[in-house]
Amino acid sequence: MVYKVLQKLNTSSSAEAFQPFLLLLKCLGLAPMFKNASNKRSISMLNVVVLLLIGSLYINGPCRQIRRDMMRFQTSPLALNSRIFTYLLGTVVYLLTMLTHFLLRHRLGELFQAFASIDRELQQVGVRINYRMHRFLIIAGMLCFLCGIFATSALVYAYKITVLNNQPDFDGRWYYNMFSFIYYNAAFPTITSYFAIVLWFLLVRFQRLAMAIRMYFPTSPSTVGSRGEFAICSEKEQINVLKQIKILHDKLNDVVELVNYCFSVQITFCVGLCFVIGVVCSFGLFRAFIYRNELFYMGVLNFIWYMYYLFFVLFFIAVGSKISREGKRIGVLVHKAINCSSSAAVISELNLFSQQLLHRSPVITCGLFVYDWTLWYTMIGATATYLIILIQFDVSFPNLVNLNATAVYRSST
Numbered sequence: 001m002v003y004k005v006l007q008k009l010n011t012s013s014s015a016e017a018f019q020p021f022l023l024l025l026k027c028l029g030l031a032p033m034f035k036n037a038s039n040k041r042s043i044s045m046l047n048v049v050v051l052l053l054i055g056s057l058y059i060n061g062p063c064r065q066i067r068r069d070m071m072r073f074q075t076s077p078l079a080l081n082s083r084i085f086t087y088l089l090g091t092v093v094y095l096l097t098m099l100t101h102f103l104l105r106h107r108l109g110e111l112f113q114a115f116a117s118i119d120r121e122l123q124q125v126g127v128r129i130n131y132r133m134h135r136f137l138i139i140a141g142m143l144c145f146l147c148g149i150f151a152t153s154a155l156v157y158a159y160k161i162t163v164l165n166n167q168p169d170f171d172g173r174w175y176y177n178m179f180s181f182i183y184y185n186a187a188f189p190t191i192t193s194y195f196a197i198v199l200w201f202l203l204v205r206f207q208r209l210a211m212a213i214r215m216y217f218p219t220s221p222s223t224v225g226s227r228g229e230f231a232i233c234s235e236k237e238q239i240n241v242l243k244q245i246k247i248l249h250d251k252l253n254d255v256v257e258l259v260n261y262c263f264s265v266q267i268t269f270c271v272g273l274c275f276v277i278g279v280v281c282s283f284g285l286f287r288a289f290i291y292r293n294e295l296f297y298m299g300v301l302n303f304i305w306y307m308y309y310l311f312f313v314l315f316f317i318a319v320g321s322k323i324s325r326e327g328k329r330i331g332v333l334v335h336k337a338i339n340c341s342s343s344a345a346v347i348s349e350l351n352l353f354s355q356q357l358l359h360r361s362p363v364i365t366c367g368l369f370v371y372d373w374t375l376w377y378t379m380i381g382a383t384a385t386y387l388i389i390l391i392q393f394d395v396s397f398p399n400l401v402n403l404n405a406t407a408v409y410r411s412s413t
Helices: 002-008 014-027 041-072 077-103 105-124 131-162 174-216 235-291 296-340 344-359 373-396 400-412
Strands: none
Touching (some): 014 105, 014 174, 041 174, 077 235, 105 174, 105 235, 235 296, 235 373, 296 373
């Protein structure tokens, strides 16, 4: 039913398909609230005021949580300090992302202009993109991760009411505190989803480029002379199409470089934040299973939060890795077309395209590391290493509860 409704909507470009998620970015302060096409100073100042108000929401939530944790984790200074560091790092990452997106708002707008230009040229070679399906998948993904945020938030509040006996106080600031909690926990999935959606748009266009190659050039000996596998065209038409494909591939690599430039800083900090959260939450889960006090359920809930955040990191890592594989797959298709072609002129153009693929292959990177599965394996190994270090330090310090009990016993005797 929802898909039938979306089919009736006029979605003719990637920018229109991205509009629902852009609205979410504006609400979270990750994109300017008001569009400033004429570069008016008043609109820019209004956007800055809105960002400052939203930034106060990101600061309020962690400050309240730090005050609560200072009362709960008195028995483990290491656990308390690690949680405080996580909250402060998350706040810095979110504020830095807001600032970066505001400063690069024009470059981020160029991404969708580049997508529109590439899509027009793809249509000239007979390949189209289903924008309505893109819009439907974006809306469905938004609903899923927002439902996940509210579900995990409900679990946290249920834990506070049932286990910690903290009844919610509906004073004059309760709505402000509620919005601070939601904003702080929704920022990380939104930032990483923004990056993943842009990478997904890139992946689709690389796949369509490979489809265009299969349409006009035979890629296996069985397809030579067959009209059902690829378009039968003359040598001149194949050369003209191949020139367009080479230009498209070059433009797509330009977009890859623009994406790396626009998202390198904030996504690097998000990966670092996810790594820190993983170490801290794993350490909290260890303490929860060892001591099994009233903080046991909180340790489990925090680990669930970490797994939820980790899903979004894995998502853009998977898409980035697939973009690199798709670039290599295009090279394989070109070499298959060279082996199956009988025209010397076409083979010469394909060899030139093969050299272009060798020198310009799509790689999603921040400059320090590549966003592929190697990064994921490195994060797992580093998390295990630092977790062992934290456990050794925590075990080496005596429990403050035991110290207090010993002091009371000695004073009584």
